[in-house]
Amino acid sequence: MEKTFNLSRREDGIAILTMDVPGETMNTLRSEFGPEISDVLAEIKSDSSIKGLVLISGKKDSFVAGADISMLDACDTAEDAKLLSQQGHVVFNELENLSIPVVAAINGACLGGGLELALACHQRVCSLNSKTMMGLPEVQLGLLPGGGGTQRLPRLVGVTKALDMMLTGKQLRPKQAVKLGLVDDAVPESILLRTAIEMALAGKRPAKKKKQSLVNQLLEGTSAGRNIIFDQAAKQVAKKTQGNYPAPNKIIDCVRQGMTKGMLKGLEVEASHFAELVMSKESAALRSIFFATTEMKKESGAGDAEPRQIKKAMVLGGGLMGGGIASVTTTKAKIPARVKDINQAGLSNALAYAYKLLDKGVKRRHMTPAVRDNTMALMTTTTEYKGIKDADIVVEAVFEDLSLKHQMVKDVERECGEHTIFASNTSSLPISQIAEAASRPENVIGLHYFSPVEKMPLVEVIAHEKTSAETIATTVAFAKKQGKTPIVVQDGAGFYVNRILALYMNEAAQLLLEGQSVEHLDKALVKFGFPVGPMTLLDEVGIDVGAKISPILEKELGERFMAPAAFDKLLADDRKGRKNGKGFYLYGGKKKAKEVDETVYTVLGLKPGVDTEASEVAQRCVVQMLNEAVRCLDEGIIASARDGDIGAIFGIGFPPFLGGPFHYIDTLGSENLVNILENYKNRYGDRFEPAEKLKQMAADGTKFFN
Numbered sequence: 066m067e068k069t070f071n072l073s074r075r076e077d078g079i080a081i082l083t084m085d086v087p088g089e090t091m092n093t094l095r096s097e098f099g100p101e102i103s104d105v106l107a108e109i110k111s112d113s114s115i116k117g118l119v120l121i122s123g124k125k126d127s128f129v130a131g132a133d134i135s136m137l138d139a140c141d142t143a144e145d146a147k148l149l150s151q152q153g154h155v156v157f158n159e160l161e162n163l164s165i166p167v168v169a170a171i172n173g174a175c176l177g178g179g180l181e182l183a184l185a186c187h188q189r190v191c192s193l194n195s196k197t198m199m200g201l202p203e204v205q206l207g208l209l210p211g212g213g214g215t216q217r218l219p220r221l222v223g224v225t226k227a228l229d230m231m232l233t234g235k236q237l238r239p240k241q242a243v244k245l246g247l248v249d250d251a252v253p254e255s256i257l258l259r260t261a262i263e264m265a266l267a268g269k270r271p272a273k274k275k276k277q278s279l280v281n282q283l284l285e286g287t288s289a290g291r292n293i294i295f296d297q298a299a300k301q302v303a304k305k306t307q308g309n310y311p312a313p314n315k316i317i318d319c320v321r322q323g324m325t326k327g328m329l330k331g332l333e334v335e336a337s338h339f340a341e342l343v344m345s346k347e348s349a350a351l352r353s354i355f356f357a358t359t360e361m362k363k364e365s366g367a368g369d370a371e372p373r374q375i376k377k378a379m380v381l382g383g384g385l386m387g388g389g390i391a392s393v394t395t396t397k398a399k400i401p402a403r404v405k406d407i408n409q410a411g412l413s414n415a416l417a418y419a420y421k422l423l424d425k426g427v428k429r430r431h432m433t434p435a436v437r438d439n440t441m442a443l444m445t446t447t448t449e450y451k452g453i454k455d456a457d458i459v460v461e462a463v464f465e466d467l468s469l470k471h472q473m474v475k476d477v478e479r480e481c482g483e484h485t486i487f488a489s490n491t492s493s494l495p496i497s498q499i500a501e502a503a504s505r506p507e508n509v510i511g512l513h514y515f516s517p518v519e520k521m522p523l524v525e526v527i528a529h530e531k532t533s534a535e536t537i538a539t540t541v542a543f544a545k546k547q548g549k550t551p552i553v554v555q556d557g558a559g560f561y562v563n564r565i566l567a568l569y570m571n572e573a574a575q576l577l578l579e580g581q582s583v584e585h586l587d588k589a590l591v592k593f594g595f596p597v598g599p600m601t602l603l604d605e606v607g608i609d610v611g612a613k614i615s616p617i618l619e620k621e622l623g624e625r626f627m628a629p630a631a632f633d634k635l636l637a638d639d640r641k642g643r644k645n646g647k648g649f650y651l652y653g654g655k656k657k658a659k660e661v662d663e664t665v666y667t668v669l670g671l672k673p674g675v676d677t678e679a680s681e682v683a684q685r686c687v688v689q690m691l692n693e694a695v696r697c698l699d700e701g702i703i704a705s706a707r708d709g710d711i712g713a714i715f716g717i718g719f720p721p722f723l724g725g726p727f728h729y730i731d732t733l734g735s736e737n738l739v740n741i742l743e744n745y746k747n748r749y750g751d752r753f754e755p756a757e758k759l760k761q762m763a764a765d766g767t768k769f770f771n
């Protein structure tokens with residue numbers, strides 16, 4: 066069998082240990098490597114000519130991406146998982162206890178177990194390659210660093226900073242890693258190996274400890290101080306996770322026990338907690354998201370169709386969405402974008418949007434002002450159709466007005482090339498209706514972004530029946546370059562995400578009209594696992610936007626989408642939400658905590674105070690979303706349950722620890738869900754009628770995923 070580890074000796078006594086997993090694009094750690102690495106370590110220990118060791122990756126732009134997540138997925142019992150962690154401890158401890166200096170030379174992704182491997186080395190040097198990132202992202206998989214990271218990281222960089230890294234899963238760039246003390250140096254890739262060799266030749270040295278503030282020294286230097294840190298961290302975790310994610314508290318416990326009772330005890334606790342988490346339903350759900358998104362990265366969205374290259378883009382409309390789209394096009398995809406608006410204000414907004422994003426990078430020191438300015442030069446502006454003949458794609462982001470979009474289709478076909486794609490960012494209008502104005506309908510497609518564009522990872526690529534496969538593939542590739550996760554959905558009012566969101570929001574509105582308070586509603590859905598509650602979301606998206614979409618959905622999809630009429634009173638009272646400082650909440654005040662605008666009850670003629678059990682409030686809203694998601698799958702709006710899960714999680718923040726609507730239905734059981742819906746139908750009306758596909762699955766006892 067081809068080897069993963071290759072040991073080469075130099076005349077100066079430094080040995081180079083190269084890790085290169087055969088046939089893989091990334092190095093990952095697998096238990097099967099155990100015997101091989103143990104043999105290599107034995108060889109090193111027995112060879113007195115070896116004066117030092119440098120560990121490096123044989124992969125381009127990647128050090129080690131962590132433990133093989135598929136290996137973790139294959140664990141049948143907690144004991145299996147515990148053994149994996151303990152194996153890692155044995156190898157990493159043996160590496161750390163070598164008498165010769167061991168230096169990790171890091172280029173590219175160094176994540177999870179990969180960073181734990183580097184932490185077991187005596188020193189670390191990384192390249193300044195833009196792909197060099199270091200972090201312990203296990204918490205994002207519902208796990209914790211099971212290769213000694215919960216013990217070595219706090220001892221290297223301090224408890225506070227170690228907890229911050231492990232509880233957020235943040236990935237550090239080279240200079241950030243040097244500043245933190247995670248690595249000893251960051252050098253150009255061309256001299257990485259040479260630098261590591263020099264460090265090894267210089268002999269074993271204690272890692273450069275970064276000076277800590279007096280407060281931190283006091284806090285971290287005493288058990289009482291550390292307990293304050295741990296208790297504070299636990300409070301923050303409780304607030305952020307609402308108790309829905311077990312990993313963070315176990316990370317805190319590993320660090321607490323290790324710092325209190327010693328590293329040996331800490332490693333023992335780490336292996337036990339790691340094992341429990343590997344077998345947890347939350348981690349299984351989060352791992353399924355990793356596998357799904359990794360699989361989607363390789364899909365064109367249109368079978369074998371080859372995407373055309375996008376060398377230049379145009380964005381019509383420089384407002385909130387247009388500005389965001391132009392910004393991610395230039396700052397992420399590095400594709401020139403020409404923004405057209407009817408006035409300078411819109412153009413200035415787009416420029417300011419991009420500059421603000423880039424300047425944040427300069428302030429955080431991971432971008433130079435020159436890079437910022439060169440990237441800004443990729444964005445040009447115009448109030449006329451000039452300089453766009455060579456645009457490969459035009460993204461339209463103007464008002465939801467069909468006649469206006471028809472005019473733009475005609476303008477683009479007149480002013481641009483015959484292959485130029487017209488991609489509409491419409492959030493509700495069927496693409497087939499927009500394409501009616503096109504003489505080349507095969508070039509017309511929907512490309513629906515979510516606000517804020519630079520943060521929300523999802524885009525919906527909406528094909529109407531005449532959209533060509535090449536147009537789909539090209540649009541999907543364009544979105545991926547922008548750093549987006551695209552799902553291809555079929556044409557239909559509201560597409561997928563807004564369609565399932567609409568019923569969820571309507572149910573929240575019904576609950577409000579029944580007397581639930583705004584804050585009770587929002588707290589109930591945040592407790593369930595959403596990032597924000599429905600009333601906050603409506604304020605953020607815009608009450609006027611929601612009011613515009615509802616009648617379109619009702620007309621196309623039926624009266625279950627009819628929004629409560631009382632909500633018209635909100636618009637009559639000019640309540641649009643955050644955008645005009647008047648909605649369900651107060652805006653512009655000095656208080657940090659958001660306050661409900663109590664006058665909203667007067668406008669709606671309500672006296673709140675019913676406040677039913679939060680779990681039922683949440684369930685009524687969520688089962689509406691689940692039921693409609695099943696209808697979307699049944700109608701072919703989404704191609705798979707996988708896409709439906711990713712769309713809901715990445716588009717509206719459906720709780721990731723539940724794996725998405727379809728994983729959640731499997732967890733609930735379709736029969737159980739049908740019973741819940743039937744019960745609500747009897748109590749609250751036909752809008753809870755279970756989807757036909759769901760009833761069939763309940764009868765057949767089938768699941769969406771095996």
Ligand SMILES: C[C@@H](O)CC(=O)SCCNC(=O)CCNC(=O)[C@H](O)C(C)(C)COP(=O)(O)OP(=O)(O)OC[C@H]1O[C@@H](n2cnc3c(N)ncnc32)[C@H](O)[C@@H]1OP(=O)(O)O
Nearest residue numbers: 091093130131132133134174176177178202210211212359
């Ligand atoms: C011991 C404990 O501490 C437990 C752990 O270490 S848990 C694992 C922690 N590591 C991670 O969470 C990192 C996961 N990977 C990524 O975030 C990304 O893959 C990347 C940032 C490393 C690289 O991203 P990108 O350049 O976009 O490449 P892909 O995501 O497409 O990945 C390329 C192929 O590598 C496979 N892969 C990457 N990481 C892992 C992993 N940890 N386990 C298994 N496989 C991994 C990925 O599936 C791709 O494989 P393919 O065959 O090419 O499709």
